[in-house]
Amino acid sequence: MAFISSGYNPDKPMEDRITDIGPRKYDEFYPSVIAKNKGKWSHHEILEAGVIVHVAESGDEVYTVRVGGCRLMTTTHLEEICQIADKHCDGHVRFTTRNNVEFMVDSKDKVEPLKNDLASRIFSGGSQKFPIGGTGAGITNIVHTQGWIHCHTPATDASGTVKATMDEVFEDFQSMRLPAKLRISMACCLNMCGAVHCSDIAILGYHRKPPMLDHEYLDKICEIPLAIKACPTAAIRPAKTKLADGTEVKTVAVKNERCMFCGNCYTMCPSMPLADTEGDGIVLMAGGKVSNRISHPKFSKVVVAFIPNDMPRWPSMTDAIKKMINAYSNGANKYERLGDWAERIGWEKFFEVCELDFSHHLIDDFRQQAYMSWRQSTQFKF
């Protein structure tokens, strides 16, 4: 393969250099019905799961067909999206914050052909390329992070746990029968690139073993002060050790009982790996939300302290998730989010109706917010 120059001259990097131009301007990409009616929308209706109509004050309508997408997406798949957009939507398409894809048409008669086209496209392995759904009181796509496909600190995979979960809850992606919307999020380590800490259900990768120390290489590869500084719990201190051959090297020591397994040290110092087959797995959290509707936004709570990684489909994880969704669906009032329902019935009942075990790990002992979560009352349910 011959190197093809873009025009960039490595000897003169500043020549013709263009910087700080930012993203393309959003309105270059608006479909015409959007450009025309921006700021003048009257109302909307979800016609069926995945199909929404927005009606403008002018009477114009835009029909949106929302389909699930993998955020990990190749150009081959994107090309197919472009073909659909060219065929039905005048070459326009939109992505949502939750990795769904939205195809918009400006009249009702264009909806059925678009839907049929989308539904007809199947991957060779049997899965749907463009499942329609993800609206209203159902389960939409899972926002997630990189996982084993591309990050150095994950304690589980992201795309795989998401695929396994979405397959199990797929009916609720394509229908709107839950009491309210239910948001699932996934992050593969406690850094939580995806900020999963405010989701109805959160899947979180978690390590359980402190870093190993590659003494022989540590000082050669790492800036020891940076590794020490990276640790949120100040568990790392500088140290010296003797290698097997008797040479003394500078290294670090980790106070294991202070380690919260965040992997920040590994980010700074590749000689401190912490991934481990038995140590790593999944934490499930529940009951968070970000919307201000009815109740305030709230954090998710840890409801399952640990589930071992069970590739490729994580059945115990999806089982626990389904138990929560079923109990919620049966027990909650209309409009009640999972966390509001859990608070109304009490978390002690939540564990009972979801058939989840409670263990000492679920009682907060991290810094001062812990106290707020203990029960300062004699009011509780047996």
Place this chain on the structure above:
Amino acid sequence: MAKHKTPLLDQLESGPWPSFVSDLKHQAEVRAKNEEGIEFQIPQDCVEDLLGVLELSYKHGRTHWKHGGIVGVFGYGGGVIGRYCDQPALFPGVEHFHTMRVSQPAGKYYTTEYLRNIMKLWDLRGSGVTNMHGSTGDIILLGTTTPQLEEIFYELTHNLNQDLGGSGSNLRTPADCLGSSRCEYACYDSQALCHFLTNEYQDELHRPAFPYKFKFKFDACPNGCVASIARSDMSFIGTWKDDIQIDQDAVNKYVENDSAYPSNAGAHKNRDWGPFDIQKEVINLCPTGCMSFENKQLTIDNANCTRCMHCINTMPRALKPGKEKGCSILCGAKAPILDGAQMGSLLVPFVEVNPDNDYQAITEVIENIWDWWMEEGNNRERLGELIMRQGFQRLLEVTGIKAAPQHVQYPRTNPYIFWKEEEVPGGWERDVEEYRKHHLR
């Protein structure tokens, strides 16, 4: 023929949800065949090797990626994340497999023409694997080699009028909800504000000068579709000050269960919840109890409404946000590392969102906060942590915002007020001898 056997990943091809494994396999085949005759600038079989290394992770239960090595484009401190495989002999195609973040357009609308240009560039110079989109908001191009970074940047800026996004200790690529472009709830134009601030602060975005990362996110109403309150150091949430606009006829259409007026815009269609009952579903669920419905007349005590959106969401054809619109600014949200998770705390209850004066009221708050954070923030200290360390009162001080009961859920429960000397008449310097004249030792 696949280069590596992937028996575990193969099991993720079945089931209804789109399979990323099928997609990657398909991509690997397309690259192998190369019907378009592309002169691939990185290994042609990199997607095969990506599947191979992922399969190995599925077998081991451990990642095979390493961090480290500073890579980037000249003059920028972010936008590229170095990534190396820890089994390069087995998977040479992904030995160097860096990420590039491409600044997405606000609202994430695209034309196929634009997408195809990006794809063409990425097929030539990268793996063709992307994230549409990463959780910050950028288009993520996943997997290329170091020599390609400048070439890609050159083509992006010269041919596509397109810049990289942020990573590292700088302003991260801002992201927004689709707002007024297609949502009747929008209280301000989130795309316009997002785009303006992204461009206004290009220097902060590309050249790390902050203690740590900093994120802006824009929700045009309190429904919070981009979760700004949980995911951004500064969250701009649309709101209004005056009265909810009521169309009484439409309210009654809902009450009469008119089929053109489905409650909650049809979001509960697939279960029989019984006929819509305004008392039970709206009036009684209003968190402030500020609504009533009598004699076919809906009344809202707007002075006591907290603008939670419930009634508007439930009867979108009858109710609209008020006319005096703007946004609230909340500060300090972050994920749990290092000191526990934080949500944004309300700093500015209401501010106008005025493009005509370049959003001056908003940039003033931003810049005051940055000045403080850059001065006082420790290395790797998020804004939320600085606020915790120095206090919310300090945040008010540096932004010149007057304390108001809106800032708190409830007033403090301890009397440990750190009075400042100038707040106490006479100051702190006193004469103990004078005191002793009246109080014997």
